[in-house]
Amino acid sequence: MIRDHLVAHEWQNAQQETLGTVTLVYNHHIRQLSEKLVELQHHYYHSILAATHVHLDHxxxxxxxxxxxxxxxIQQLADHLRQQKGVLHATLSISSTGVHLA
Known part of the structure; x- marks a missing residue:
């Protein structure tokens, strides 16, 4: 619980390097949505460590x-992804790089 408070404090400093996970659920049949999502990720290529794509159904x-x-x-990228037509749900999970937690 204390570490959750420390992580939240890190996120209050907009310039503090942090770690975040964005989870999206979307309809890939929406015209050009997949391309837009990839384009946004390429714009942030220097910050994205990994991305995993899963087919939930047809x-x-x-x-x-x-x-x-x-x-x-991280917040800006999450907001841009969330705003795309066809994204049904988007959530941002905040975390820390661990530097200030040790």
Whole structure:
């Protein structure tokens, strides 16, 4: 619980390098949505550590994106991804690089 408070404090400093995970559920049949999501990820290529794509069924996909960047940049990317037409759900999970937790 104390570490959760420390992580939240790190995220209050918009320039503090942090770790975040964006989870998306989206309909891949929406015109050009997959291309837009990839384009956004390429724009943040320097911050994205990994991305995993899963086919949930014939229409739906899930994507989990691990990002290491200043808190403000992670929030911006999450917001841009969330705003795309066809994204049914998007969530941002905040964490820490661990530097200030030891």
């Amino acid at each position: 229409n739906l996909c899930a994507e989990v994106i691990l990002i290491r960047a200043p808190a403000m940049q």
